Amino acid sequence: MKKLYFSLILGSFLGLAIFSPFLSASAVISSAVDIQRYGARNISKSESVYSQNVTAIEGDELEFSVNIKNTSSNQANRTVLYVYLPVGFPLDSNSISVNGVRTGGNISNGLFLGNIEPNFQKDIVFRTRVNSQFNGYAGIQAQVVGENFSSDNKYVSVTKNGSDNNTTVSQTISATGPTYTTTTNTATPSNLLGVSVLGKNLTKQDVNWQKTVKAEPGDLIQFSIMLTANTGTTVKNVYVKDTLDNFLDFVSGSVKLNDDPASDNLISGQFLAGDITASALKFVKFQSHVRSASQFGKETIVLSNMVQAWAENNTLITDTSSVSVAVKQAEEKKPTTAVSTVKKTTGSIVTAATVTPKTQLVVPKEKPKATHANSFLIGTIGFDSFCLLIILILLALVVFLLIALRREKKKNKESASNQHN
Numbered sequence: 001m002k003k004l005y006f007s008l009i010l011g012s013f014l015g016l017a018i019f020s021p022f023l024s025a026s027a028v029i030s031s032a033v034d035i036q037r038y039g040a041r042n043i044s045k046s047e048s049v050y051s052q053n054v055t056a057i058e059g060d061e062l063e064f065s066v067n068i069k070n071t072s073s074n075q076a077n078r079t080v081l082y083v084y085l086p087v088g089f090p091l092d093s094n095s096i097s098v099n100g101v102r103t104g105g106n107i108s109n110g111l112f113l114g115n116i117e118p119n120f121q122k123d124i125v126f127r128t129r130v131n132s133q134f135n136g137y138a139g140i141q142a143q144v145v146g147e148n149f150s151s152d153n154k155y156v157s158v159t160k161n162g163s164d165n166n167t168t169v170s171q172t173i174s175a176t177g178p179t180y181t182t183t184t185n186t187a188t189p190s191n192l193l194g195v196s197v198l199g200k201n202l203t204k205q206d207v208n209w210q211k212t213v214k215a216e217p218g219d220l221i222q223f224s225i226m227l228t229a230n231t232g233t234t235v236k237n238v239y240v241k242d243t244l245d246n247f248l249d250f251v252s253g254s255v256k257l258n259d260d261p262a263s264d265n266l267i268s269g270q271f272l273a274g275d276i277t278a279s280a281l282k283f284v285k286f287q288s289h290v291r292s293a294s295q296f297g298k299e300t301i302v303l304s305n306m307v308q309a310w311a312e313n314n315t316l317i318t319d320t321s322s323v324s325v326a327v328k329q330a331e332e333k334k335p336t337t338a339v340s341t342v343k344k345t346t347g348s349i350v351t352a353a354t355v356t357p358k359t360q361l362v363v364p365k366e367k368p369k370a371t372h373a374n375s376f377l378i379g380t381i382g383f384d385s386f387c388l389l390i391i392l393i394l395l396a397l398v399v400f401l402l403i404a405l406r407r408e409k410k411k412n413k414e415s416a417s418n419q420h421n
Helices: 002-023 368-374 376-420
Strands: 033-042 053-058 059-069 075-086 091-098 111-116 121-129 139-144 154-160 166-174 177-185 191-203 212-215 220-229 235-244 246-249 271-276 281-290 301-311 314-325 340-346 349-355
Touching: 002 166, 002 349, 033 139, 033 154, 053 220, 059 139, 091 111, 111 121, 111 271, 139 191, 139 220, 191 235, 191 301, 212 301, 220 235, 220 271, 220 301, 235 246, 235 281, 235 349, 271 368
Parallel strands: 053 154, 212 314
Antiparallel strands: 033 059, 059 121, 075 111, 075 139, 091 121, 139 154, 166 177, 191 220, 220 281, 235 271, 235 301, 246 281, 301 314, 340 349
16 A cells, blocks of 8 residues: 555656646747848939848839748747838738748738748749839847747848939030030938837737837837947937827926937937947937826827937937827626516505615626636636646545545544554
């Protein structure tokens, strides 16, 4: 019997040791997917090579190319590619192709690529045409996410380069006849400095930076300002100022420059980010709270965040992002009039009286959140029934062990009693 007890205990611990990894399998990073190439080319200028730094003017058509690869020996599950196109770069949804096959969708909202086998890759191509809302610079971010992996962000910068090169011919009349003079105007970049601001909802544990962040009252939002030097020239003494909507409360002490704590002057005054060398990046990040629900009405409201940047050798440039706040309103309950008729009999006379109850029973509608909490067990079974079954088996082993111990004690007690008699 002692051997049986020992076997049961040993089996229980071995079961927990073997199956415990399955209980947390959903949080394991088992694959690796990387963006191998991310670039753009100006189709309107007949460019054939994809680059991470592109120049364009209003009306130019740009083509982007993204190559992602599963570099691990495990399958990458539910892969989604995000490319956040800012204002001024409308997507041509008919141009999206995956491995040469045309597909629809909006790549800024996420292009679903499915599972990717080990060492396999996918090529994504899409186009956009620059419009009048392009403010001179854009840092266009690409990110790939999935169930069992994480990945770094990649950027392509698009800079406005003024007018196209153009040639003019002027005529001068003299005694010897007309003289023609040819003048070529060479385009130069309008800005050495570039700025782009994105945000994400920390309360909802967003992992992707977006131009428009979805939020609810009370949520904590983080913004990221990307500063770049677009040409081979160093941008000197770069200053930044951020202006938040009145319904976004700045979190003091949250400002960071390249992950190092920095001054709150970003909001209260002007923030010195220093020099930015050629083709370099600097990130200024900070947090803000969306105000409470009592501050908002019933309709969704869009809150703005505007960043301004300038330098010794660059004029003022701006960029914006927004927070779309949806306010959950409590459903108005309209009391129903409940009237019942009670007949009273007094002798042979029957009278009718109308009674209106003072307290009416109203059955509230069950909210989704409450339903989720009440059906936790059902959800667990649906999510991972195998793991739950293992736990129940282990519990059954423990119960069996306790029953066996109780019977053994009773048997020993009866044996001792018989020997005594």
